[in-house]
Amino acid sequence: MRKWIAAGVLALALTGCTRYEPVEEFPDIEYDSTAATEAAQESTEAETEGGEEAVISISAYPERERVKVKGIYVSAYVAGTGDMIDRIIEQMDQTELNAMVIDVKDDQGRITFAMDSPTVNEIGASKVFINDMPALIQKLKDHNIYPIARVVAFRDPYLAEQKPEWSLHVADGGIYRDNKGLAWVNPYRQEVWDYLVEVGKKAGEIGFSEIQFDYIRFAVDRTMKDVVFDPEDTKGRSKEEAITEFISYAYDALAREGLMVSADVFGTIIRSGEDAQAVGQDYGEMARHLDYLCPMIYPSHYGDGNFGIEHPDTQPYDTILNALKGSKDVLAKAKAEHENGRQAIVRPWLQDFTASYLKNYIDYGDEQVRAQIQAVYDAGYDEWILWDAGVSYHYGGLLTPEEAAREEQEIQESRAEEARLEESRAAQSSAAAESGAAAADS
Template identity: 50%
Template sequence: MSYHRRRRNKNKILFFILIIAVIIGIPVIYKSVTDKESIGNNFMSSIITPNESTAKTLEVGLDDYLKAPDVNYKLYSKAPKVKGLYVSAPTANNAESMNRLIDIANTTEINTFVIDVKDDSGRITFNIDNSESDEINAEVNYIKDINDVLDKLYENDIYPIARIVAFKDPWASKKIQDYAIKNKDGSLWMYKDVSWLNPYNKDAWNYVLDIAKKAAEVGFKEIQFDYIRFEATRKLQDADFGVDGDKTRMEVIAEFVDYAMKELEPYNVKVSADVFGTIITSKIDAKAIGQDYLEMARKLDVICPMVYPSHYGKGYFGIPRDKHSDLYPYETILGSMNASNDKYKELGETKAAVVRPWLQAFTAKYLGRGNYKPYGGKEIREQIQGVYDAGLEEWILWHAGCSYTTDGLLKEQ
């Protein structure tokens, strides 16, 4: 299905033509009518004496006709089978960089861009006209003209997803400390010098969701939450969440997902969330960060496990115990996605989220010699094949610097 967006200039031209036609046509109709004396007075009155609603219509000026109506994005609600790229906000704002990525989409199987709207620093990447974020100066406007960016995506049939970092937010958590995780002495809780919004705090939920709603209003067709979790550290035991602790971390994150789905439903967008790949098989990891794989899958439209081979370690999915998973891209993805399939069997006939994994398009040199390999077209294709061999159809590539190669991507049919 095409995702072309209606262009305002086209609407203006059509309305201008309409007005000219009306201006030219009225004298012709009037002359034709007055020349024909056989036409009865009743018929004449029906032409030159408008009723009240018609009169109101005729009072509309030329300027009103030249204003383009709002785009009805319901026309573009059907999502493709996503094959996507992550795109940072500075990249989206750079015409040359965006043209390069759009060219990749136009010549390969890529059909989706995931663009930062609220990034890891807590900053909002374009002007969303929101009083709360304005008050704390959260908007940095990396993207000068979001409408222009989205126009280009629609024109090139590229499905637009808004990436919104939820609770990792060192900006808003410092500016509005009532929304933040605290220490027991009331000071701001931090881990590695980064403060977080409190997932137990519903005002923090609404702050995040107000940004998501603005993203939907400008034309993003999917809202994808990242860091929709707690920090992965035991130091959270020292934190004060301002609650009695009746609800577990997993219950709180699941409640946020449920709330987000209801709040975003009127905006006709899909809702997805990024999750740790290890929560699929590790109850310990799931409890620590608050991500219950199946409970989230029951609520979301799409769930996106981050299953980068570099993020596992040695001995996973049948890989030799002395070999790092980064050296085995196909085996890691196939194994993790088969683990997801096995987990999904617990749902029975319950409808669940589409599984769309994040794949690795970067080289993990930080793992050290002998534990990593360069990731080029071959390694990317092996991961994609692992997705398909597990019976899944969608995937997204991650490279923090948005430096993607077409090697390993199929050419557009």
């Protein structure tokens, strides 16, 4: 029986963000699953997940510098409030944190600063929370903080209301709204893709180094059974094909601007084909068209019994480790199927909030934050981002820059030793097999 994300909604006083929406049920909707033609790969790249920062050079794209991210999410409200953001930067200077994800296009579909672009101006999408975005970006860079623009993609109630022809529709032609009354735009529509790319390019022009798409999926509550898709929009594509094609399209456009591109995905889609089909997120395929894949593997999002853990929220280390082991397995299989293709680096979202809406939960603090980070490293990954919608982080669970540098060196030495031992074991096994074969022949 499929286990899914635990229901519950976190009260988000400062941000209005509803990332913790309860998922009631995946609707059974059938689509023509004609395979879409894969986007042409213009070139390949070698990825470095450890050691010094890597410079990516792809023939079709300008050079882009890769940063090993240890980040936090910051809402537009907090980012635009001087004393708040200054205190956060001060805390970051004292810890291993080196990246900040900031709302550029928020959960309501509003652009959080005065962005001058055709569609934004046409529909009046800007709702200014950050008065001087260039100054904020410069301040971050002065403190060696890597700026990432969060762009909420297909749950966009503002765009859907302003451009109803771009929205999802129900049988009577009305705009589809989810169980919270929020309208979604149609992930199959090229016009929506172009708008998201337009926003991403403008974020890059103002100084962001990376565009991170969130809600890059279809709605998942029961109301989706009421949606009617126009065959002229779907063109025989499944949900997964539509999302993957958008990612490929957006990646090409934004990477040409020198931007890194990442996407947030449900953690549960990693091993569940049913969940992947419902939301339109194919983990292995998405990884082929991104620089970073960011699974939201918050322990609170896993139902009781997942990974054999009675209450996943109460065991943050074990939950994160098991989720990322699944990621390793799925991506290794995908890599084997596409030996010469690009594959994104995995950079998971970690939980820095207490899920008190659950029946079985624990308070999250310094210890739980550090346990999750350790699980990331033990799973063989190096990057992570903390999420708390209220932007109240447990900095005590983080290392100083000096401590982090020593830890990184120890991790790399440990992994090198493990690789050496694995190579030795493989050689011994091969030699034993050859010896056995020779003895059998004689």
